Amino acid sequence: MQPGEDSDRAVRRIAWAIRLESVPGTGPALQAPARPAVRPATPSTWRLPAVLQGAIAFGIFSVFWIGHFVPALVAHPELAQLDQASMDPNFYVWSLHWWPFALGHGLDPLTTTMIGAPAGFNLSWLTTVPGLAVLAWPMTAAFGPVVAFNLLTAFAPPAAGWAAFVLCRRLTGQFWPSLAGGAVYGFSAYEMNHSVPGHLNITVSLLVPLIAYLIVAYRDGAISRRAFTCLLAAALLLQMLVFLETFAGVSVVLAAGLAVAYWLAGPAARPPVASLSRAVGVAYLAAIGLGSPYLVYVLAHAPSGFARNVPRTYALNLESLLVPRPQRAFHLSWLHQAAAGLPAVSQAGYAGLPLLVLAAALAAWTWRSPPTRFLVLMLIFAVLVAIGPELAVGALHPIPVPWALAWRLPLARSAFPVRFLVFGDLTLAVIVAVWLSAPLRFTALRWGLGVLAVAAVLANIPFMTPPQPSSRAPLPGFITAGQYRRYLARGETVLVISGRGNAGMLFQAVTDDYFRIAGGYVNQAMTQRTDLPADISNLDAAGTDAPSRAGKTVVSAALDDLEDSGVGAVLFENSSPQPHLLSAFRGMRLHSRVVGGVTMFQIPHDLS
Numbered sequence: 001m002q003p004g005e006d007s008d009r010a011v012r013r014i015a016w017a018i019r020l021e022s023v024p025g026t027g028p029a030l031q032a033p034a035r036p037a038v039r040p041a042t043p044s045t046w047r048l049p050a051v052l053q054g055a056i057a058f059g060i061f062s063v064f065w066i067g068h069f070v071p072a073l074v075a076h077p078e079l080a081q082l083d084q085a086s087m088d089p090n091f092y093v094w095s096l097h098w099w100p101f102a103l104g105h106g107l108d109p110l111t112t113t114m115i116g117a118p119a120g121f122n123l124s125w126l127t128t129v130p131g132l133a134v135l136a137w138p139m140t141a142a143f144g145p146v147v148a149f150n151l152l153t154a155f156a157p158p159a160a161g162w163a164a165f166v167l168c169r170r171l172t173g174q175f176w177p178s179l180a181g182g183a184v185y186g187f188s189a190y191e192m193n194h195s196v197p198g199h200l201n202i203t204v205s206l207l208v209p210l211i212a213y214l215i216v217a218y219r220d221g222a223i224s225r226r227a228f229t230c231l232l233a234a235a236l237l238l239q240m241l242v243f244l245e246t247f248a249g250v251s252v253v254l255a256a257g258l259a260v261a262y263w264l265a266g267p268a269a270r271p272p273v274a275s276l277s278r279a280v281g282v283a284y285l286a287a288i289g290l291g292s293p294y295l296v297y298v299l300a301h302a303p304s305g306f307a308r309n310v311p312r313t314y315a316l317n318l319e320s321l322l323v324p325r326p327q328r329a330f331h332l333s334w335l336h337q338a339a340a341g342l343p344a345v346s347q348a349g350y351a352g353l354p355l356l357v358l359a360a361a362l363a364a365w366t367w368r369s370p371p372t373r374f375l376v377l378m379l380i381f382a383v384l385v386a387i388g389p390e391l392a393v394g395a396l397h398p399i400p401v402p403w404a405l406a407w408r409l410p411l412a413r414s415a416f417p418v419r420f421l422v423f424g425d426l427t428l429a430v431i432v433a434v435w436l437s438a439p440l441r442f443t444a445l446r447w448g449l450g451v452l453a454v455a456a457v458l459a460n461i462p463f464m465t466p467p468q469p470s471s472r473a474p475l476p477g478f479i480t481a482g483q484y485r486r487y488l489a490r491g492e493t494v495l496v497i498s499g500r501g502n503a504g505m506l507f508q509a510v511t512d513d514y515f516r517i518a519g520g521y522v523n524q525a526m527t528q529r530t531d532l533p534a535d536i537s538n539l540d541a542a543g544t545d546a547p548s549r550a551g552k553t554v555v556s557a558a559l560d561d562l563e564d565s566g567v568g569a570v571l572f573e574n575s576s577p578q579p580h581l582l583s584a585f586r587g588m589r590l591h592s593r594v595v596g597g598v599t600m601f602q603i604p605h606d607l608s
Helices: 007-019 050-068 071-075 088-104 130-135 137-143 145-172 175-186 189-195 207-220 225-242 244-265 267-300 333-340 344-349 353-365 370-386 404-408 417-437 443-458 503-510 534-539 554-565 579-586
Strands: 493-497 567-573 591-595 598-602
Touching (some): 050 071, 050 145, 050 175, 088 145, 088 503, 130 137, 145 175, 145 189, 145 207, 145 417, 175 417, 175 443, 189 344, 189 417, 207 225, 207 244, 207 267, 207 417, 244 267, 244 370, 344 417, 353 370, 353 417, 353 443, 417 443, 493 503, 493 554, 534 554, 554 579, 567 579
Antiparallel strands (some): 567 598, 591 598
């Protein structure tokens, strides 16, 4: 399309979406074209190709995010530095290595005895991001799992923002409103809450807006029915393999969205919505069919007894919609106190007062528009699901909601309600883009509110890493210089003890699974909040002479645990010591040596 060729049609299209004007050649919301021939997208206010505009948007998001909040991740990607006090980052480092390793060696990737030795773990219910690990395989093979993890973490929010930009531009045809919408989604509190601990299964969220983009593109006739079905099936399958819970959430939201669209369309316009629903259904059948071996295996190995209080614990407190994280309370003591009193998991719900006012203003100003009503109803739906089985507002006593019984269903019992906020954030992103692009009056006021809404979202971003990496970040030379090969036999079981979370899984990934490890944190359903075997962790919580099981001291119980696990060596990372545990092991009179930044205790095969 030449610049300006169909500019009049573009303006009338936006006017139709906002004012319900009758526009020749266009139909109701979500209406598919009568003849699904490929045609150009809506023209942009910039005289640049759509692909170039997307590249510029991604560049802006990347410079903003990486330059200010995660510079060390890109400047020193070889260092394990993201929240090393937590168990999660190094779990994902291990996952990025494990899938290529298992597939390359003909191993079952859903079970392993390489961690949690000797019994190992069933990995089917874990968030090991198989789809992402396979896609990142070339980068992991070339540069290692730590580099792959750091770069994926660094570029996940800009990529999410870019995907939302693409969706918003498809809807509005304008660059700057779409850029604002992309920023609202890519740097949302939900995205930030999971970027800090490195939850790759959640921060890699670009597939959600891309799935919405495919639906809108099909509605506009930009892709054929066959192409739509194939692309949507591929996107759904990939989302299933990145994070199954988000795939389930997408399914629920798509079902709700199609039902709302069918209701809003009216009798005359419902056949196209029904046709779209059938195309989506075919895509789902294809995705589930291709992913059925993985899906069936995962569902068959769901852990029991874990999900009893999950929906209630991991739910949205409505006050979080207005209250930022404590570190971003604008130096207001009352706001800091309010933020500190809210559950940390609920910080993902922050949208900010300006953004909520903007959404309310669009609803009040253009309520007669079916697209507006669709967006508002979907936003309300996402929030209602996110609050879980109880309505919590601040410190007030929670009140059960009428749909609380739905959270007792088999699959819903293990779902985190707050994770539905990703769909609410995407809806808010589209609302911002539509608000800024609509041909309404009071342009300065609209843009002022829009800029304030985006600024309130960006002001809530936490600093994930310092400008320079921590002195504790480098791994010990025992690992990086390959000294482990001299002191450990291949396949030997070791126990790694460190102040670094999941150090054993990190060391194992970096050494290409040279040794097995006892312990390792995988999730709350299978392990306690520690990466150490139970009796070893007891050494850190009690005196060495304290009683443990069967009248034995914790030291004796720990030695039994080492013997049962077949541990041949215990490695203490000297730069991240656990003084109490180190003292306990020294009291065991085991042979030890300090080499390459670790203190290694050798465990005799016969401890009796």
